[in-house]
Amino acid sequence: MKKQQKTAFFCQNCGYESPKWVGKCPGCGEWNRFVEEPTKATDSHVPPEFQLNEKPRPIDAVEADEKARLKTGMEEMDRVLGGGIVAGSAILVGGDPGIGKSTLLLQVMHRLASQGLKVLYISGEESASQIKLRADRIGAASKSLYVLVEVALENILKYIKEVGPAVVVIDSIQTVYSSMLTSAPGSVGQVREASERLIILSKKTGIPVFLVGHVTKDGSIAGPKVLEHMVDTVLYFEGDMGHSYRIIRGIKNRFGPTNEIGVFEMRDRGLVEVSNPSEYFLTERPEGVAGSVVVAAIEGTRPILVEVQALVVGTSFGMPRRTAIGVDVNRVSLLVAVMDKVGGLHLGNHDIFVNVAGGVRLSEPAVDLGITAAIASSFLDRPIDPKTVVFGEVGLTGEVRGINQTEVRVREAERMGFHRCILPKTQLRGSLQGGAMKLCRVENLRDLMGNLF
Numbered sequence: 374m375k376k377q378q379k380t381a382f383f384c385q386n387c388g389y390e391s392p393k394w395v396g397k398c399p400g401c402g403e404w405n406r407f408v409e410e411p412t413k414a415t416d417s418h419v420p421p422e423f424q425l426n427e428k429p430r431p432i433d434a435v436e437a438d439e440k441a442r443l444k445t446g447m448e449e450m451d452r453v454l455g456g457g458i459v460a461g462s463a464i465l466v467g468g469d470p471g472i473g474k475s476t477l478l479l480q481v482m483h484r485l486a487s488q489g490l491k492v493l494y495i496s497g498e499e500s501a502s503q504i505k506l507r508a509d510r511i512g513a514a515s516k517s518l519y520v521l522v523e524v525a526l527e528n529i530l531k532y533i534k535e536v537g538p539a540v541v542v543i544d545s546i547q548t549v550y551s552s553m554l555t556s557a558p559g560s561v562g563q564v565r566e567a568s569e570r571l572i573i574l575s576k577k578t579g580i581p582v583f584l585v586g587h588v589t590k591d592g593s594i595a596g597p598k599v600l601e602h603m604v605d606t607v608l609y610f611e612g613d614m615g616h617s618y619r620i621i622r623g624i625k626n627r628f629g630p631t632n633e634i635g636v637f638e639m640r641d642r643g644l645v646e647v648s649n650p651s652e653y654f655l656t657e658r659p660e661g662v663a664g665s666v667v668v669a670a671i672e673g674t675r676p677i678l679v680e681v682q683a684l685v686v687g688t689s690f691g692m693p694r695r696t697a698i699g700v701d702v703n704r705v706s707l708l709v710a711v712m713d714k715v716g717g718l719h720l721g722n723h724d725i726f727v728n729v730a731g732g733v734r735l736s737e738p739a740v741d742l743g744i745t746a747a748i749a750s751s752f753l754d755r756p757i758d759p760k761t762v763v764f765g766e767v768g769l770t771g772e773v774r775g776i777n778q779t780e781v782r783v784r785e786a787e788r789m790g791f792h793r794c795i796l797p798k799t800q801l802r803g804s805l806q807g808g809a810m811k812l813c814r815v816e817n818l819r820d821l822m823g824n825l826f
């Protein structure tokens with residue numbers, strides 16, 4: 374008699390395993406995400422060819438092969454990867470459906486193929502002719518770019534070994550299923566099993582593998598959260614459907630810096646690299662209007678200039694609203710409170726909306742001063758000189774505090790033709806004097822108000 378397969382309940386968001394059904398996941402706090410799935414058999418069913426068979430050895434006997442980094446030739450992508458694709462690494466590319474993950478990876482594969490490398494693009498979402506149509510559209514038809522439409526894990530592994538490509542893309546990991554598990558494709562068990570086996574193969578053969586993962590809100594597909602722990606690098610491809618620019622952001626990278634970004638623009642013939650993001654984000658900026666200011670932010674290792682907008686209007690209902698897009702709304706509330714208390718601006722009866730133009734997200738404290746300046750400008754209805762850049766952290770007593778990489782920010786502003794910088798008082802003393810850039814140092818919010826207009 375065949376033994377009945379054991380089952381357990383798995384959180385479809387984070388992969389938490391529980392012997393009983395529970396409403397709220399103890400792992401990630403999400404509700405109603407537990408689904409019964411067969412557990413992995415305890416007897417090792419990983420075939421010997423998928424085992425790594427490494428032995429312990431002294432670390433100085435291990436070779437670190439920096440040369441093994443494969444350059445994609447797309448500078449924006451290489452930078453986010455920390456200088457190229459590391460041999461044997463697993464890279465998860467997450468993002469909303471329709472954001473352009475398939476397009477991006479097909480272009481990356483095309484770039485690699487045009488260097489003469491044999492690459493394999495495996496899709497479980499589109500037919501071969503659909504992929505070809507897309508490839509033609511973005512000009513990615515290349516002899517050494519192989520495509521495979523397959524969802525069965527065992528076949529995928531077989532073909533990877535057979536073709537022996539330099540890089541593999543699995544688009545997407547949620548469509549892959551293993552016949553060893555009875556649960557549906559896209560469930561936590563399947564996603565974990567497929568990624569585990571692919572990662573082992575990749576480590577063993579040294580073939581880097583890109584895994585595409587969809588981010589879904591409704592929870593019908595396993596969130597890539599489970600995967601984030603398993604892979605070496607996690608990249609998020611994001612952007613606003615209403616805008617044509619896309620940002621690829623490094624969230625985790627075992628072989629390079631995180632929080633690095635690459636900027637692309639989605640055109641009708643695929644993604645185009647944006648090598649001068651400051652210029653790109655400032656193209657539509659209205660000049661000479663109240664409520665708009667340019668801040669110098671650092672994304673990864675790069676300075677970018679972006680416009681912060683604020684709109685301050687009288688509250689029509691009792692509760693004033695605070696809305697923020699692109700910056701933390703709690704940070705905005707905090708800054709409003711500080712402006713009220715020590716800045717001399719009484720904003721208590723006003724709705725305040727803050728937006729970072731172009732849909733960029735800024736999280737560093739250096740944008741505090743920019744948010745404050747934009748709010749003040751809108752509230753007082755006085756435009757800020759369009760050639761002024763603002764940055765600095767604001768403390769709870771209204772003091773303006775120093776931030777890092779000031780010089781890089783000032784240089785970027787200079788390069789973009791700005792002629793005045795409002796920055797924390799303590800910074801760049803002695804250096805950078807003279808030149809075309811006028812440095813205006815402020816100590817606190819009152820100081821800022823005195824110098825802003």
Ligand code: TYD
Nearest residue numbers: 470471472473474475476639640641642643
């Ligand atoms: P896609 O790569 O299929 O997204 P994902 O794999 O993340 O689901 O991208 C789909 C979107 O990109 C679709 O809305 C059309 C758009 N697109 C362009 O604007 N230009 C192009 O050259 C291509 C190929 C797609």
Ligand code: MG
Nearest residue numbers: 474475498544
């Ligand atoms: Mg796709």
